[in-house]
Amino acid sequence: MTKQRFEFLQRNYVQGFPAYCGFTVTKVEDGIFESHLNVKAEHQQQDGFVHAGVIATMADHTAGYAAYTTVTENFRILTIEFKINFFKPALGNSIICKSKVINRGRKVIVAESEVFSIPDKGEKLVSKAIVTLMAVPA
Numbered sequence: 001m002t003k004q005r006f007e008f009l010q011r012n013y014v015q016g017f018p019a020y021c022g023f024t025v026t027k028v029e030d031g032i033f034e035s036h037l038n039v040k041a042e043h044q045q046q047d048g049f050v051h052a053g054v055i056a057t058m059a060d061h062t063a064g065y066a067a068y069t070t071v072t073e074n075f076r077i078l079t080i081e082f083k084i085n086f087f088k089p090a091l092g093n094s095i096i097c098k099s100k101v102i103n104r105g106r107k108v109i110v111a112e113s114e115v116f117s118i119p120d121k122g123e124k125l126v127s128k129a130i131v132t133l134m135a136v137p138a
Contacts, residue, residue, distance in 0.1 A: 001030055001069060008073075009033075013065050023058060025065075031101035033066040038094050050090035050117065055127050058097045059084055059113035063131035066099040067109040075135040077109070084129040092119035095126070109133045 010025045013035070021043070027034035035058060037043065045051045060082050068077045096116050103110040111131050116123040 001028075005069075005073070009065060009068060012068075013061070017057070018061050021054060021057060023061065026096065028065075028069060030069055031066060031104070033062050033069060033099045035062045035065075035097045035099075036094060037096075039090075039092065047089075048091075050095055050126075052086060055086070055090060055095070055115050056082075056084050056129070058095065059099070059115055059127060059129035060131055062097040062099040063111035063113045063129065064133055066101050066111045066113075067131075067133045067135070070101055070104055070109060071135045074138055076138050077133050078136055080108075080132050080134050082129050082131040084127060086127050088124065088126050090115070090117040090126040092117045092124075094118045096123070099131075107135050109135060 006028050009028050013025050024036050026036045043050050043054050064077045099111050099113040101111045113129040115127040117126050
C-alpha cells in the first residue's frame, strides 16, 4: 500500500456519522484496520455502558475499511450483511476495534471485528462481528 493510499484511508474513514461518533484511526495495513473511541456520556445507554449501536457501528465501519485496504481506488466497499455478538458490557474511558479481512474475494470480502473496552488496565473483549462486504466500482 502506498503512503498516499494509507493517508487517504485514514482521512476517508473519519467522515459523516463515524466522525460525529468520534472514531479515530489507530492502524492501517493491508487487510487490517483499527479504530479508537474516547467514550463520552452521549455514547452510553441508560446503565452507563457503551451503547450497542455505537459498538455495532464501529465494528461495521472498521471492517469495511479493512476490506477497503485490499482493493484499488477504482472500488468502494459496501456492507451487505453483518452479525454481531455482544459478550459483556463495554465499560471504561475508551473502546478499540481491531478488524481484519478473513476472506478476500474479488467482489465479496469477509472481515471480522473485535471490539475491546479499555477499563483501568488491559483490554476486555466485549464484542465480535463478522461482516460481509462487496467491492463495487467507484
